[in-house]
Amino acid sequence: MIRLVLADDQALVRDGLKLLLELEPDIMVAGIAENGLQALNMAKQHKPDIVLMDLNMPEMNGAEATRAILKELPNTKILVLTTYTTDQWINDALNAGAQGFLLKDTPREDLIRAVKGTVEGKNFLDPQIAGSLLKNREQFSNEAPSWLNELNDRELAVLKCLAQGLNNQQIAASLFLSEGTVRNYVSSLLAKLEVQDRTQAAILGVKSGLGNSK
Amino acid sequence: MIRLVLADDQALVRDGLKLLLELEPDIMVAGIAENGLQALNMAKQHKPDIVLMDLNMPEMNGAEATRAILKELPNTKILVLTTYTTDQWINDALNAGAQGFLLKDTPREDLIRAVKGTVEGKNFLDPQIAGSLLKNREQFSNEAPSWLNELNDRELAVLKCLAQGLNNQQIAASLFLSEGTVRNYVSSLLAKLEVQDRTQAAILGVKSGLGNSK
DNA sequence: CCAAACTGATGACAAATGTCATGATTCTAG
DNA sequence: CTAGAATCATGACATTTGTCATCAGTTTGG
Numbered sequence: 001m002i003r004l005v006l007a008d009d010q011a012l013v014r015d016g017l018k019l020l021l022e023l024e025p026d027i028m029v030a031g032i033a034e035n036g037l038q039a040l041n042m043a044k045q046h047k048p049d050i051v052l053m054d055l056n057m058p059e060m061n062g063a064e065a066t067r068a069i070l071k072e073l074p075n076t077k078i079l080v081l082t083t084y085t086t087d088q089w090i091n092d093a094l095n096a097g098a099q100g101f102l103l104k105d106t107p108r109e110d111l112i113r114a115v116k117g118t119v120e121g122k123n124f125l126d127p128q129i130a131g132s133l134l135k136n137r138e139q140f141s142n143e144a145p146s147w148l149n150e151l152n153d154r155e156l157a158v159l160k161c162l163a164q165g166l167n168n169q170q171i172a173a174s175l176f177l178s179e180g181t182v183r184n185y186v187s188s189l190l191a192k193l194e195v196q197d198r199t200q201a202a203i204l205g206v207k208s209g210l211g212n213s214k
Numbered sequence: 215m216i217r218l219v220l221a222d223d224q225a226l227v228r229d230g231l232k233l234l235l236e237l238e239p240d241i242m243v244a245g246i247a248e249n250g251l252q253a254l255n256m257a258k259q260h261k262p263d264i265v266l267m268d269l270n271m272p273e274m275n276g277a278e279a280t281r282a283i284l285k286e287l288p289n290t291k292i293l294v295l296t297t298y299t300t301d302q303w304i305n306d307a308l309n310a311g312a313q314g315f316l317l318k319d320t321p322r323e324d325l326i327r328a329v330k331g332t333v334e335g336k337n338f339l340d341p342q343i344a345g346s347l348l349k350n351r352e353q354f355s356n357e358a359p360s361w362l363n364e365l366n367d368r369e370l371a372v373l374k375c376l377a378q379g380l381n382n383q384q385i386a387a388s389l390f391l392s393e394g395t396v397r398n399y400v401s402s403l404l405a406k407l408e409v410q411d412r413t414q415a416a417i418l419g420v421k422s423g424l425g426n427s428k
Numbered sequence: 429c430c431a432a433a434c435t436g437a438t439g440a441c442a443a444a445t446g447t448c449a450t451g452a453t454t455c456t457a458g
Numbered sequence: 459c460t461a462g463a464a465t466c467a468t469g470a471c472a473t474t475t476g477t478c479a480t481c482a483g484t485t486t487g488g
Contacts (some may be wrong), residue, residue, distance in 0.1 A: 094348070099348070100341075114341075117341050118341075121345070122341035122342055122344070122345065123341050123342075123344035123345040123347075123348055124341045124344070125339050125341075125344045125347075127314075127328075127331050127332075127336035127337050127338045127339075128336055128337075130336070130337035130338070130339045130344070131335070131336065131337045133337075133339075133347055133348075134308070134313075134337055134347075152434080152435095154434095154435075154436095162413065163417065164417075165409065165410075165411075165413050165414035165417050167410070167411065167413075167474075167475090168474075168475070169474090177435095177436070177437090178436075178437060178438085180436090180437060180438060180439080181435085181436050181437055181438095183474095183475070183476065183477085184436085184437085184476095184477090184478095185436095186475080186476075187475095187476055187477060187478090190476075195379070196379075196381070196476095197379075197381065197444085197475080197476075198413055198475075198476085199376070199379055199381075199412055199413045199416045200379035202413045202416060202417055203377065203378075203379050203416055203417070203420050206417050206420050206421060207420060366464085366465095368464095368465080368466095381444070381445090382444075382445070383444090391465095391466070391467090392466075392467060392468085394466090394467060394468060394469080395465085395466050395467055395468095397444095397445070397446065397447085398446095398447090398448095398466085398467085400445080400446075401445095401446055401447060401448090404446075410446095411445080411446080411474085412445075412446085
């Protein structure tokens with residue numbers, strides 16, 4: 001049995017969704033909220049498996065509420081239901097840690113599938129919304145980190161350090177090398193990456209996902 | 215009428231998909247390929263609206279084929295059909311520019327919907343695959359770039375340049391300032407961001423999404 | 429065994445970077 | 459009007475960075 005909290009500022013939508021969801025035998029609407037603040041309180045009170053969250057709400061918007069709920073109850077799943085794909089808060093909600101995004105014109109069967117799937121850890125993204133995610137991604141992860149192969153272990157280690165913003169002295173300490181040696185590795189690194197200086201190398205590293213994993 | 219090219223190395227899958235797709239009156243299977251190379255040729259020959267692409271294929275895998283096709287025919291949509299969510303090539307295909315990702319156990323109706331939606335520019339991501347995208351995103355876009363408010367226009371402009379890897383001279387040229395002035399702005403920037411050098415500032419900038427938009 | 433590659437190191441040098449003090453304009457609020 | 463901002467600029471200076479030539483062990487493949 002899936003326990004669910006519903007948050008939307010429009011009464012009609014709330015009531016409609018409630019009916020729609022309770023047609024499903026293994027879904028139980030544990031609480032209904034009219035704004036983000038109520039959603040947070042409902043979540044704390046009922047500890048639901050999943051929260052269906054509207055974005056545009058008074059008091060506390062969906063993104064803020066998502067962040068607040070996840071801070072208290074990190075295992076709760078948040079499925080965002082929004083009206084417009086251009087909603088400026090989609091990005092916020094994404095960052096706040098929402099697990100899924102649906103448009104309100106999603107057919108009932110899809111909504112039910114998304115609710116159940118989200119509880120199981122899947123991530124449902126409406127096709128109209130997914131585009132921005134894909135584009136965003138392109139900005140960051142480079143198409144072909146082909147140079148990863150050209151770099152030897154040391155150079156790769158140095159690049160990781162660069163991507164973390166260390167200077168030569170810190171890198172030397174970190175890798176137990178002399179500073180001069182580090183300078184040499186940085187130098188050959190720059191040549192292989194075909195960049196002009198450590199900053200450009202660091203940017204490449206960050207964009208390729210280095211610099212996060214120690 | 216949607217013209218479609220199908221690429222999969224398994225005969226059964228090819229035949230099954232062909233039958234399944236042609237049940238739909240407004241979809242026409244223009245070509246069938248057994249590997250990536252054939253897919254590329256088929257695409258060049260038939261100029262389809264969309265290519266259904268398997269990832270694991272001999273000769274040229276799906277990701278490479280995707281990249282090759284998009285290079286020649288940038289308006290073609292590529293919908294990837296894969297068997298496993300852990301497929302190591304998913305990332306490659308994503309970077310190669312595929313517009314959608316489905317698992318092969320997707321029901322027929324969803325497949326049809328995805329094909330039509332993808333042609334219309336939507337992005338269908340299987341819920342099991344979308345997760346990695348969301349996680350990836352978390353690494354990069356910082357939740358609260360609070361310092362963004364503390365920076366004035368010039369400093370922000372300089373930070374953008376830093377995030378693009380420009381040196382002081384290039385920044386000066388770009389913003390029509392003297393190099394010395396740029397050095398001053400960089401200096402105050404570093405203080406406000408509480409970092410030690412331009413590399414660390416650039417990393418912050420990149421992680422916050424600057425450095426992409428001019 | 430020997431050449432080649434790899435790894436780590438030094439010193440010297442030019443260029444880029446970061447910090448500071450200081451000035452000149454211009455704009456704005458009291 | 460005037461003090462104080464914001465903006466742009468200089469020059470001087472110490473430090474960091476990047477490049478190069480060179481050297482010395484160690485490993486490895488032929």
